[in-house]
Amino acid sequence: MSALLLAGGRVIDPAQGLDLMADLLIRDGKIAAVGAKAGSEAPADSERLDVSGLIVCPGLIDLHVHLREPGQTPKETIATGTAAAARGGFTSIVCMPNTSPAIDNAGTVALIHQKAEREGKVNVFVTGAITKGIAGEELAPIGSLKQAGVVAITDDGHCVQNNELMRRALEYARMFELPVLDHCQDYTLVSDGVMHEGYWSTALGLRGWPATGEAMIVARNILLAELTGAHVHCQHLSAAGSVELLRDARKRGVPVSGEAQETSRMG
Numbered sequence: 181m182s183a184l185l186l187a188g189g190r191v192i193d194p195a196q197g198l199d200l201m202a203d204l205l206i207r208d209g210k211i212a213a214v215g216a217k218a219g220s221e222a223p224a225d226s227e228r229l230d231v232s233g234l235i236v237c238p239g240l241i242d243l244h245v246h247l248r249e250p251g252q253t254p255k256e257t258i259a260t261g262t263a264a265a266a267r268g269g270f271t272s273i274v275c276m277p278n279t280s281p282a283i284d285n286a287g288t289v290a291l292i293h294q295k296a297e298r299e300g301k302v303n304v305f306v307t308g309a310i311t312k313g314i315a316g317e318e319l320a321p322i323g324s325l326k327q328a329g330v331v332a333i334t335d336d337g338h339c340v341q342n343n344e345l346m347r348r349a350l351e352y353a354r355m356f357e358l359p360v361l362d363h364c365q366d367y368t369l370v371s372d373g374v375m376h377e378g379y380w381s382t383a384l385g386l387r388g389w390p391a392t393g394e395a396m397i398v399a400r401n402i403l404l405a406e407l408t409g410a411h412v413h414c415q416h417l418s419a420a421g422s423v424e425l426l427r428d429a430r431k432r433g434v435p436v437s438g439e440a441q442e443t444s445r446m447g
Contacts, residue, residue, distance in 0.1 A: 182207060182225065183206065183222055183227070184226065185226050185228045186203065186204045187228055189204065192236070203215065205226070237269075240269050241273070244415060245273040246261075247262075250292075251280025261275075262296070262304060263301050265302045271303060272303040272304075274307060274331065275292070275305070277314065278309075278338070282309045282312075282314045284313060285321065285325075286325065286327065290328060293329060305331045306331065307332045308320060308332075309325075310360065314335040314337065314338045316339075316342060317342075322349070323355075332360065332413070333353060334362065334363070335362075335363060336415060338363060339362065339363045339397060341366075346362075354410035360411065361413045365394060365397060366396040373393075374386050377389055391419035394418065395419055395421040395422045402434055405435055413436070414426065414436065414437070417438045426438045
């Protein structure tokens with residue numbers, strides 16, 4: 181097949197400001213035409229696929245994926261995780277380092293790159309750990325991780341509680357032009373909470389998890405980003421206060437960003 185005509189879909193491309201019902205012609209793996217001319221320019225041997233009711237858009241990118249390989253393959257593998265991503269329209273994913281062992285050295289980064297090249301269905305970008313073994317005690321070799329090809333560092337699943345250690349991590353990260361992704365939890369506040377702290381936690385007699393436990397670390401990260409100039413991305417946020425802190429910081433030009441969590445214990 182030299183050409184594929186996607187007919188009747190909703191074509192969305194934010195980069196070009198497109199959002200319309202139209203046909204789209206793909207020739208030799210590249211977009212050749214959009215709109216009325218797509219059908220007229222389609223070769224006679226083109227395959228036609230009716231995509232009415234579907235969205236046709238550039239491949240999506242997921243910044244927070246757990247491929248669980250190495251060490252936790254009963255949960256997920258590079259092959260299964262990337263196949264699921266492709267099925268959902270994601271053409272690039274960023275995998276987290278909380279594997280067994282953690283991605284805290286160049287050798288493990290190389291292993292994942294090799295497996296992704298052999299078994300992956302989409303582009304796989306690798307993050308390295310902030311600390312060795314994601315234990316929050318000693319910095320991982322950030323320079324070596326960068327040289328091995330990581331696109332960011334994070335202890336996802338764990339939050340660096342030592343503020344001085346986090347500051348040094350950000351200083352190194354800026355030196356190597358790596359963003360830092362942080363799992364925002366103040367362990368002294370969240371403790372062993374099992375649901376959002378509020379009326380229902382009290383009514384049910386369950387240990388609550390206050391939204392402040394997230395916002396406290398978000399505020400810490402904003403201050404350190406402002407101090408060091410490193411970009412900090414706050415992961416899976418779920419508290420309104422965290423969003424307000426980020427919004428205010430971004431207005432001041434602080435290099436911070438965040439992502440939403442689909443389910444929440446903080447509300």
